[in-house]
Each structure stands twice: as C-alpha cells, then as structure tokens.
Amino acid sequence: MAYSEEDGTVEEKENNNKKKTKSALATAWLTFYNIAMTAGWLVLAMAMIRFYIQKGTRKGLYRSIARTLKFFQTFALVEVGHCAIGIVRTSVIVTGVQVCSRIFMVWFITNSIRQIQNEESVILFLVVWTITEITRYSYYTFNLLHHLPYFIKWARYNLFIVLYPLGVAGELLTIYAALPFVRRSGMYSMRLPNKYNVSFDYYYCLIIAMLSYIPLFPQLFFHMLRQRRRVLHGEVIVEKDD
C-alpha cells in the first residue's frame, strides 16, 4: 500500500518509544525493589548481631527476627514474576525453585515448629541467607546504576561456592531436626478415614523434600558456576530455554 512505508516508520518509532518507557519503568521498579531488599536484609543482619551482643545466646534469636524474615523472604516471590514477564534475564524455574524452597523453609518448617527454632542449623542458614542476599541485592542495585564496585561483583560470584553448600546443610539439618516433632504431632497431615477420602503425611513429604535436594541443588549450583564464568571470565554461555 502507498502509505505503508511511512506508517511503518511511525509505528516503529511508537514501538521504540513504548519499549523505552517500558524498560525505564522496569529499571526504576527493579532499582527500588533491590534497594528495599538490600535494606531489609541489612536490617535483619543488624537485628541478629544486636540480639547476639545483648543476649549472648542464639536462644530466642529466630523469634526476634521472624516477622522481618517472613516479610522479606515472602516478598521475594516477586522475583519469579520478574522472570515471567521478562524484565530480568533469568530462568523462571531456577528462580522459582530457589524462592519456593526458602519460603517452604521459613513458613512450613521453622515458623511452624517452635521446638526447632533455637537449633544451630537455623542460625546457620539464617546467617548464610543474610550474607548472600545483602551481596546479591546490592550487586543488582549497583549494576543497574552502572556503578558496580569490583568487590561486590567478586563477592556475588565467589561467595556462593562456600555459602551455597553451607546454606543447604543448615536447611537439611533443620528439616531433619523437625522430623520427630512432625511425626509426633501429625501436623499438616490427613489420615483416613476423612470426608475427602484423601490421606497425606507431612512427615514423608519432608523426607521427599530432603531427597529432592539431591537432584535440584547441583542444578542451582552449576547454574551459578556458569553465571560466574560468564560474568567474571566473559565466557559466552548458551543456556537452554525454560
């Protein structure tokens, strides 16, 4: 058609403008989100340090930070949305497994079973998560602002080599400590007969969750190793689509 070329150019310009506005909005949101999350995990770190200095014990530490932890860890679900709508270049599956396993640890294990809240393993994963998230969110923030100090980049793509296995150890030991209480109380379980004719045993569900670390953790860890090679050593990595 006679007018198609001109219209195409106008359309192209409009599309480009729309894309720019969209990406400016996405960058503004991500910057706000990452600053808020860095601040949240810094507040958690300060609260844990203050508690330990004042009380000299880990007993009661989880209770004292539970609200803040639940809020910021649950809010991280937004990250699955970021991947799904494509404003960050990350796999929905990798992020989903990471975030859901954390939320499961917080709500369905640590928060639900008071008797295990003072376990050393709880402190272990809390400390590990806190260091990881302060590093990770400050990395994203500085990266978005194009002022990324090298030590933050280094920390983001090196600390996980030690922190990931430590975090997983803390989580697995905590679930293991929960098992006897879950078995005794029958919590979150449904026994037959019941009106739905369905049986569910949370005790075995926890055992399956523990076993699922065997195939899932190496995938997350090797994903991070690939990211490390890409970011620190500039290797071009071709990842499979979700």
Ligand SMILES: CCCCCCCCCCCCC/C=C/C(=O)SCCNC(=O)CCNC(=O)[C@H](O)C(C)(C)COP(=O)(O)OP(=O)(O)OC[C@H]1O[C@@H](n2cnc3c(N)ncnc32)[C@H](O)[C@@H]1OP(=O)(O)O
């Ligand atoms: C339902 C019950 C289930 C029970 C069973 C569960 C079994 C689970 C088994 C596994 C359990 C694991 C438990 C985990 C424990 C711990 O966390 S221990 C502590 C140590 N942890 C870590 O070190 C975590 C490391 N892992 C990750 O960081 C994750 O893999 C990740 C969160 C999914 C991040 O991966 P990815 O996004 O691919 O890497 P990046 O390099 O950081 O990002 C890629 C690009 O995307 C950009 N980006 C991502 N997020 C943002 C953001 N919020 N804002 C801005 N930009 C973002 C990032 O900048 C990169 O972009 P480029 O720079 O352009 O490449």
